[in-house]
Amino acid sequence: MASLLEQLSAMTVVVADTGDLDAIKNFKPRDATTNPSLILAAAQIPSYQYLIDKALCSSRNKLGQNGSPNEVILEAIDEVCVYFGKEILNIIPGRVSTEVDARLSFDTTATIEKARKIINLYKELGISKDRILIKIASTWEGIKAAEVLEREGIHCNLTLLFNFYQAVACAEAGVTLISPFVGRILDWYKNATGKDFYSGEDDPGVISVTKIFNYFKSKGYKTEVMGASFRNIDEIKELAGCDLLTISPKLLDELKMNESLLVKKLDGLNPSCSDDEINLDKASFELLMAGDRMATEKLDEGIKGFSKAIESLELQLHERLNVIESEKNANLVR
Template identity: 35%
Template sequence: MALSISAPPSSSSLLAPSPQVGRWNSVSAKPGTFSLRRTALEARAAAGNASASPVGEFVTELDAVAGFSEIVPDTVVFDDFEKFAPTAATSAIDTALADGECNALEKPEARMSCYLTKALANVGAELAHQVPGRVSTEIDARLAYDTQGIIQRVHELLNLYNQHDISSERLLFKIPATWQGIEASRLLESEGIKTHLTFVYSFAQAAAAAQAGASVVQIFVGRIRDWGRNHSGDPEIDEALKKGEDAGLALVKKVYAYIHRNGYKTKLMAAAVRNKQDVFSLLGIDYIIAPLKILQSLEESVTDPHEKYGYVPKLTPAIGKTYEFTEEELVKWDQLSLAAAMGPAAEELLASGLEGYVNQARRVEELFGKIWPPPNV
């Protein structure tokens, strides 16, 4: 998957929240196509001061909430690899399938993996040329437990992007938050390569990722909530539920507090947002990835900034000073302590997420096999 975020490359802070709705374009085997009707809306509610709008001026809820967090559309570029349209993405794929280096590989599995890597880089480069900001390219989930394999793939992608004249400053690499992925993130960040850790379902994963220096950590709020509604026995989720808290939102708050308590550079991203109230409850986080239906609902709702929601950030750096952590939570995380602390929810959701992405990669490679070689080869 290749993604683009509309944070100006010249910005001094990586992925700092901006007072506008972001553009997040993705390349994936997942079904669906999306484009936001308004690609960039000026937020008239200034961060931390919703009353900044002129008296009597009405704004949309989307305008208002975008003053506190970057609201990112959850998008995909390809809706069906079996029904290619004549687009730049198709050209990028055809170019990958005609690549001589890939064609020279004897093993079909290696050849198709090579095509997939080059196709992602081609599409990511196309996005980088069209959209300001950073492009986040997903690393093959089959490498999730192979630190050196992840690092090698990132360097391969960096080389491919370099051939397209895309600077490393424009790039992020999306890595599963296994221990091996977190370790790869640490090593890559030490080289100045920015990483984006995904499939985070536990405090231990997020804390270890922040300690590793990951640029972005992505928590799936709704998936954690869903697990808690249908299961029990996870200490972290059970504790939140006993306090009457939403387990997904509670994890975000805890991780946000941890990052700011320790002064880590990591930016926090919330995904799997289910409704507008989730957005309101997450205000102040760096990024919120929201589905089209929620964005449309927010945009269609005209509101007075002084109305009941108040449009105030629920997450502020100050909570890092007041949040109570146990001694066990403030340790230097390693592979053993991470494995012991993850809990059944994180283990199950991580395994499920990886399986889904592995299946998608295989499906795409199978489809590449059906259309290879292209007519001009």
């Protein structure tokens, strides 16, 4: 029998949730998605040091010798993400998601400007914007930024999405794709209830994504649903048939080694009907978010976590820039 991974790939687009180029080569997904934490982890792998150095040298050349180290690092952060994205796109046939700095999550204008910059950096490398998804946190400000970007033909992936109302707001904004976080929802419920185990079908993250998927399909929204942040393969199996699923290398390997039968659970052509009609503006969105402690806490936690990863990456780049420029100055003295 075919492996679970092969069966899943026949009914759902499988996306690699990693910045590790070797893992992407191994699993050969159509698409790949990264975030600051994954880029930080990948940047610490010695074989990828050349991408860090390339970004730092490019940033220094753009700013010239008058650019301060802090200015070089701010420029290099974007270049590092784009260089990793380019390497990923050399491996996969589809799209890569590149994330806007999470520290801009509540600034619509700055998010739009950063997204345009990322797209232009890819353009300089000869990569079409059709192969890029700009990842933005699912705050109201982020969703409004995505609405503007989508009208410009810049496709967006709204991340850190934890509830139905964030999803509906994204669909109404015409967002290309959303990434509801299955595993992080499960984590919250385990901590809140003290219950250690949820079966796949009772998993609150699975239930959330299933509701979103069926609502989108029954209402005719074009926004794609990509389940993310999985804790086990039972969650993945329960969402077989979802538009896309982004999966870590560890779980991809488990799926690859398992040859049990996979049943399609979600069907976009025959969704469960939904009679709900949701109309959201900023006030109603924020009120509904405030009433959902899980979504509010996990969104805040996610933004803080991604922001911390960016700060750690900046520190790593500072250290490497010092080495590169010290070596360069030493060679000039010789």
